[in-house]
Amino acid sequence: MGKNIKIFDTTLRDGEQSPGCSMNLKEKIQMAKQLEYLKVDIIEAGFAIASEGDFTSVKEIAKTIKGCTIASLARALPKDIDYAWEAVKYADRPRIHTFIATSDIHMKYKLKMKPDEVVQRAVNMVRYAKKYCEDIEFSAEDATRSDPIFLANLFDKVIEAGATVINIPDTVGYTTPDEYFKFLTKIKENSSNIHRAEISVHCHNDLGLAVANTLAAARAGATQFECTINGIGERAGNAALEEIVMAINTRKDILSLECNIDTTQILRSSKLLSTITGVQVQPNKAIVGANAFAHESGIHQHGVLEEKSTYEIMTPESIGLTANKMVLGKHSGRHAFEERLKSLGYELSEEELSKAFKKFKDLADKKKSVFNRDIEAIVTGDFIEVPQAYE
Numbered sequence: 001m002g003k004n005i006k007i008f009d010t011t012l013r014d015g016e017q018s019p020g021c022s023m024n025l026k027e028k029i030q031m032a033k034q035l036e037y038l039k040v041d042i043i044e045a046g047f048a049i050a051s052e053g054d055f056t057s058v059k060e061i062a063k064t065i066k067g068c069t070i071a072s073l074a075r076a077l078p079k080d081i082d083y084a085w086e087a088v089k090y091a092d093r094p095r096i097h098t099f100i101a102t103s104d105i106h107m108k109y110k111l112k113m114k115p116d117e118v119v120q121r122a123v124n125m126v127r128y129a130k131k132y133c134e135d136i137e138f139s140a141e142d143a144t145r146s147d148p149i150f151l152a153n154l155f156d157k158v159i160e161a162g163a164t165v166i167n168i169p170d171t172v173g174y175t176t177p178d179e180y181f182k183f184l185t186k187i188k189e190n191s192s193n194i195h196r197a198e199i200s201v202h203c204h205n206d207l208g209l210a211v212a213n214t215l216a217a218a219r220a221g222a223t224q225f226e227c228t229i230n231g232i233g234e235r236a237g238n239a240a241l242e243e244i245v246m247a248i249n250t251r252k253d254i255l256s257l258e259c260n261i262d263t264t265q266i267l268r269s270s271k272l273l274s275t276i277t278g279v280q281v282q283p284n285k286a287i288v289g290a291n292a293f294a295h296e297s298g299i300h301q302h303g304v305l306e307e308k309s310t311y312e313i314m315t316p317e318s319i320g321l322t323a324n325k326m327v328l329g330k331h332s333g334r335h336a337f338e339e340r341l342k343s344l345g346y347e348l349s350e351e352e353l354s355k356a357f358k359k360f361k362d363l364a365d366k367k368k369s370v371f372n373r374d375i376e377a378i379v380t381g382d383f384i385e386v387p388q389a390y391e
């Protein structure tokens, strides 16, 4: 049995902050229902004070979704916390998520506050939120560029004030897996209260390390992972839920982690989000990209046709895909070509197959992919070069 990880999905909050990804009320509810099918533990439904639309979305999600904790983000300000509570109070399991920046850069230039004032504000606002609900998450924005001793001290105080979850975000996607592990370990070593709270991590992908950093944090005791579908989010995005979850499931042997996600809902969640936002995932995106379970080269196709595990470390069915995909192109071999012919209902003699395969290779040299209609044209003998515009 591995350590259980709670999946905190912030597609509807941090994800929505991604350019071109804003969603209306109906779309947010649709997405929230899908996240419930996916069995995420916590849905961050929005930033209630950000707009009237956001407030209504958080409120409606809190009323509708009963299988997950529903959180709203709030700056460490009484008004933000009031709005957050007014929206999440309808949830069976409401959470207020309040945050303040803790790095010298943010405190000096953004907040224009002294470190002591930041600590005082954080403590006061956690205490303020606690009068509304039991489940309070506190985030130290830009934590990875903050002093770990300062953070340990701050966390002790906010836990004393009632915080139940301590989030230590890599807000600007700056850290690396080893550094993050050591950073979290140092905070733990210097804090007397942190064992009383759940440790959460929230990683951005500016250096493409969000998922690796998230997984490294588990070794240092993090038990809540914050992430988004398709990895959408500010700038280069957040850690991708589907990558984290499939890493947990595929590498149980090395990570010793478990989570409650129904992985067969992953593809559906990814597609729904793309449909809603109009933002497509890149074809080579891990897990949910169009090529994630596609094979083109002859060597790989031959291997997979003999035994799937030669080139597939997880099954397409495990993410909700019906089958892998054999893409016929110039790298494909005779084996895959013959399999495709059979699936189209053609049994060719050895000689016919050799001729057809030669024609296929000639065509594949001229086109990006060879489709079933091209193959049919080859074997029925009336192959004509397909004009580019026809593809």
Ligand code: KIV
Residues within 6 Å of the ligand: 014, 073, 099, 139, 140, 141, 142, 167, 169, 170, 171, 172, 202, 204
């Ligand atoms: O990236 C970040 O630090 C955030 C916090 C508000 C949790 O999104």
Ligand code: ZN
Residues within 6 Å of the ligand: 014, 169, 171, 202, 204, 234
């Ligand atoms: Zn973030």
